[in-house]
Amino acid sequence: MPYITITDGTRIYYTDQGEGRPVLLSHGWPLSSDAWAREIKLIADAGYRAIAHDRRGHGRSSKTYAGNDLDTHVGDLRELVLTLDLTDLTLIGHGAGAGEVVRYAARHGQGRVVSIITVGGVAPLLLQTVTNPDGVPLDALDAMREAVLENASQYWIDLAGPFFGGDRRGATVTRGDSDDLWRQGQNLNLAAAYDGIRAFSETDLTDDLRALEVPVLLAHGADDRIVPSAATSEIAITLLAQGTLTIYPDAPHGIVGAYRRALDDDIIAFLSS
Template sequence: MPYFTTTDGAEIFYTDQGTGQPIVLSHGWPLSSDAWQVEIKRFYDAGYRVIAHDRRGHGRSSKVATGHDMTTYAKNLAELIEHLDLHDVVVIGHSTGGGEVVRYAAQFGKGRVAKVVTAGAVPPIMLKSESNPEGTPIEDLDGIRTNVLKDRSQFWLDLAVPFYGGNRPGVDVSEGLKEDFWRQGMLVNLIAAYDCVKAFSETDQADDLKAIDVPIFIAQGDDDQIVPIAAAAKKSIELVKHGTLKVYPGASHGIWGAYQDELDQDILAFIAK
């Protein structure tokens, strides 16, 4: 299995499939690159080179106790892209990964990034405040931290339900999908899982969005129960220079089912423009 070592000594697992224009995928919390398996195949079949990594502390990467902030995540992504000497790159991020690719494109990816895609992404900032009343209250975020410490195994099972919209009438989320969320969650270092909550919720990325000078496709479901769309996609589109927003009716935070099918088609169409 391929790994590379960052300048601060973390070993990052990644998968690299295919040839052609590179697409680099950044996963959400508390998952791993396994969350992108369907996209890896679809984009590979479409003729692209597809790379996906496990963020530090997640999946098969080093269970390091430090560096769980958006800037370090983006620096690690930059080091991976430089390690593979990728150019004309399309970076795609879901949830926390959306914050990672936005910061990467804004601060580290000049001259390498061709396009950016985010889905259910956390920018510009998730935390509720006087200036961001649509955001997530700090009490809810503290509740996540409490549950991660108290019984993370049960919490991943519980979280998978709203993550994929399984608490909505008529939505049938398979046990396999929920258990795969649990499986990936259980691979996260506890320190990484805990500290990443602050990274994904309290990092102000308004300036990152303003700095992106390449086309960006911003996608989000209007029934996202994890990242409030009014604080995320609908604000992000107002800050970027060359943005396209698509809201998916009834879609959850998790990428699966009909939402996944439509989103993947839209991403391929956006890349091909």
């Protein structure tokens, strides 16, 4: 399996499939690069080079106690891009991964990044504040931290309903989707799981969005109750120089079913545009 070793000794796993112009995918919390398996194949099949990594603490990467913050994640991504010498690069990020690719592109992407896709992205800020009343309240985020610390395995099981939208619309969450969320969550180091909540919810990316000059597609589920679009993508679109916002009716945070099929079509169309 391919790894790179970061300057601080952390080993970062990545998968690299296909040939052509590079597309790098960053996963959401509490997932790993496995969450992008379908997209990796479809992107490679379409004639691109699909690359996806496990953030530190996640999946097959080093189970780190320290460095579970957005700036460290961005530094790890920068080292991966430099090691592979990626240019003419499209970045795709889901949830927390969207925050990672936005900050990377804003701070390190000049001359390398040509376009970005965020899916259920956390930018500019997920946390509820006086100026962001539709965000997630701090006490709800604290409850997530407590649940992860108390019994992470059970939390990943309980998370499947709201994550995939099956607990509110009368839809069912498939056993495969639920089990795979649990499996990926169980491969997440507890310190990274706990600290990651702050990283994806309390990091303000307003200035990063304003700094982007490349085309950005903001994809968001209308029924995303993990990362509400009103607090994130619907604000992000007003900050971008070249942004397009696509809201998917009835779609949750997790990328599944009809939402996944529609999104994948849009990803391939965006890459070829």
